[in-house]
Amino acid sequence: MKRISLAAAGLALALMGGASALAQAPAAAPAPPIGPDRTIVTKDGKTTLPDWTGVWTMVGNTVFDQSTRVGGAAGAPGTREVVPYNAEWQAKYVANQKMVDDDRWPDPQTACGIVAGFPRALNVPDTYEFVNRPEESWILTENGPNVVRIYTDGRKHPPADEVWPTFTGDSVGHWEGDTLVFDTIGLQGWPKKIFDRTGAIHSDELHTVTRMRRVDANTFEADIVLEDPVAFTKPWHIVKRYRRLPYGTRLYDYSCAENNRNEISPSGKTLTKDTSGKIIDKDKR
Numbered sequence: 164m165k166r167i168s169l170a171a172a173g174l175a176l177a178l179m180g181g182a183s184a185l186a187q188a189p190a191a192a193p194a195p196p197i198g199p200d201r202t203i204v205t206k207d208g209k210t211t212l213p214d215w216t217g218v219w220t221m222v223g224n225t226v227f228d229q230s231t232r233v234g235g236a237a238g239a240p241g242t243r244e245v246v247p248y249n250a251e252w253q254a255k256y257v258a259n260q261k262m263v264d265d266d267r268w269p270d271p272q273t274a275c276g277i278v279a280g281f282p283r284a285l286n287v288p289d290t291y292e293f294v295n296r297p298e299e300s301w302i303l304t305e306n307g308p309n310v311v312r313i314y315t316d317g318r319k320h321p322p323a324d325e326v327w328p329t330f331t332g333d334s335v336g337h338w339e340g341d342t343l344v345f346d347t348i349g350l351q352g353w354p355k356k357i358f359d360r361t362g363a364i365h366s367d368e369l370h371t372v373t374r375m376r377r378v379d380a381n382t383f384e385a386d387i388v389l390e391d392p393v394a395f396t397k398p399w400h401i402v403k404r405y406r407r408l409p410y411g412t413r414l415y416d417y418s419c420a421e422n423n424r425n426e427i428s429p430s431g432k433t434l435t436k437d438t439s440g441k442i443i444d445k446d447k448r
Contacts, residue, residue, distance in 0.1 A: 200212060200213050200214055200341075201214060210297040212295050212296070212297065212338075213295070213341040213376070213377050214377070215293040215294065215295055215377060215383070217292075217407045217408065217410075217412075218290050218291070218292060218407070218408045218412040218413065218414050219290065219291040219292070219293065219383050219405040219406065219407055219408065220288075220289070220290050220291065220405060220406060220408055221285075221286065221287070221288065221291070221403060221404075221405050222403075222404045222405060222406055223404075224236045224237060225237045225286055225287065225288060225359050225360065226242060226244055226359055226361060227244065227283075227286050227358040227361075227363055227401060228244040228245065228246070228401055230402075231244045231245035232244050237359040237360035237361050238263060238268065238270075238360035238361075240263065240264040240266075241264065242263075242361050243260065243361060244359075244361055244363060246358075246363050246395075246399060247395045247396050247397045247398075247399050248394055248396070249394065249395065249396050251394075252364075252366075252393075252394040252395075255353075255364060256363060256364065258362075259361075259362025259363075259364065260361065260362045262362065263360065263361065263362050267435055268360060268362060269354075269432075269433065270357065270360055271354065271355055271356060271357065272307075273433045278307045278308070278309045278330050278331075279304070279306070279307050279309050279330075279356075280309070280329075280330030280331050280332075280350070280351060280356045281309075281311050281331045281332055281334070281347055281350060281371070282347070282358070282371055282373070282387055282389065282401075283356065283357065283358060283359065284302055284304055284307070284309040284311050284331070285302070285373075285385050285387065285403050286358070286359060286403060287304050287306040287307065288306055289304070289305040289306040290304075290305040290408065290414045291303065291304055291405060291414075292414055293375065293383060295343065296315075297315065297316075298314070298315060298316040299312060299313065299314050299315060300312075300313045300315060300336070300345075301313070303414065305414045305415060305416065308416050309331070310331070311331045311334065312331070312334065313334040313335070313336050313343065313345045314334065314335050314336070315335070315336050315337055315338065315343070315345075318335055319335060320333055320335055320348055320349075321333065326348060326349040327349065328349055328351040328352065328367040329349055329350070329351060330350075330351050330355075330356065331350075332347045332348055332349040332350040332351075333347065333348055333349045334346065334347040339374075341376055341377065342374050342375065342376040343374070343375045343376070344372070344373070344374050345372070345373050345375075346370075346371070346372050347370070347371045347372075347373065348370050350365075350367060350369045350371075351367055352364070352365050352366040352367035352368070352369060352393075353365060364394075365389070365391050365394055366391055366393035366394045367393075368391055368392050368393045368394075369389060369390070369391045369394075370389070370390045370391070371387055371388065371389050371390070372387070372388045373385055373386065373387045373388075374386040374387075378404075380407070381406055381407040382404060382405070382406060382407070383404065383405040383406075383407070384402065384403070384404050385402070385403045385404075385405075386400075386401075386402050387400070387401045387402070387403070388400050388401075389401065426442065428444075428447055432444075432446075434447060
């Protein structure tokens with residue numbers, strides 16, 4: 164059987180940051196062998212690209228750093244990870260953890276239409292497609308949805324005075340054999356973006372270098388080094404892995420507006436309600 168749409172049943176689970184709803188879907192037929200690498204003729208000669216076809220899902224839950232995770236899923240009380248914060252930003256993280264434990268964490272993505280952005284786009288539930296071309300590659304996520312564009316046509320980042328913070332930033336890269344290496348700057352930071360629902364956050368000075376490759380026919384990897392001169396004391400190294408889903412799996416789109424029960428303030432802020440439906444935010448503007 165093919166995978167069904169996540170528009171209803173999968174939405175709540177996706178927003179909670181728990182295990183993918185795919186685990187509940189019937190298994191499809193075994194996937195055929197991965198295809199041969201593709202040689203694409205360009206004006207500069209021949210470029211051989213690895214075969215990234217198929218639909219993929221992240222291994223593990225949505226705690227960004229699985230290697231230091233303590234506890235369960237992101238958003239669950241007591242779940243933590245080790246981020247190389249300086250004292251000021253560690254205090255922010257501790258304060259955020261308290262809000263998570265009290266079930267009052269204001270995840271920006273709960274406002275409909277707000278995407279996860281980068282690098283959180285590499286840390287979301289549901290499904291992925293990784294698409295490559297000689298001049299550009301894309302990370303496509305069902306959750307969100309998100310589109311991350313990576314330019315590999317030789318261009319550099321824009322001049323500093325032409326870069327402003329956006330959700331996915333500006334990514335330029337190159338190929339080192341079968342590995343796509345790309346550099347990302349110009350990212351929005353806290354309070355507009357986060358790493359995950361443990362309360363982990365970053366500033367708008369975050370800079371990342373990511374190495375993406377297909378490890379084997381059914382395993383994909385993103386190796387990320389993150390630097391944040393405002394929030395970190397040293398670089399943070401993260402490795403995310405993804406498994407290829409059965410042949411014929413489709414990636415769908417859905418909107419949180421289909422099950423959105425949070426009210427939005429006049430300024431666009433998502434308001435939090437208690438179990439009785441009463442708004443508990445002190446600032447309702």
